Amino acid sequence: MSTVPTSGTRARLRNAIAELRLRLARADALIALALLSVVAGLLTGLVIVAFRLITERAPVWAGLLPAIERFEARGQHRATRAAQS
Secondary structure (H helix, E strand, O other), X not given: OOOOOOHHHHHHHHHHHHHHHHHXXXXXXXXXXXXXXXXXXXXXXXXXXXXXXXXXXXXXXXXXXXXXXXXXXXXXXXXXXXXXX
16 A cells, blocks of 8 residues: 555545534534644643753763753863863
């Protein structure tokens, strides 16, 4: 099976999205909108956590810090590395 969507698959996807938009536009779609907002909030939280982990661990991965817990000792680590060279 190919992973590239064919024109039939694209048309079905467009129709499904259009149908979902019509369902969410109705007045009785409160539960669906609430669930959609929960999913969007969870995805947003995951993105924020991922970026935070990346930014906190980048100095360790780059070799600028020996460990993430030693963030306060950043200047001391640099001075120690320069003295050892």
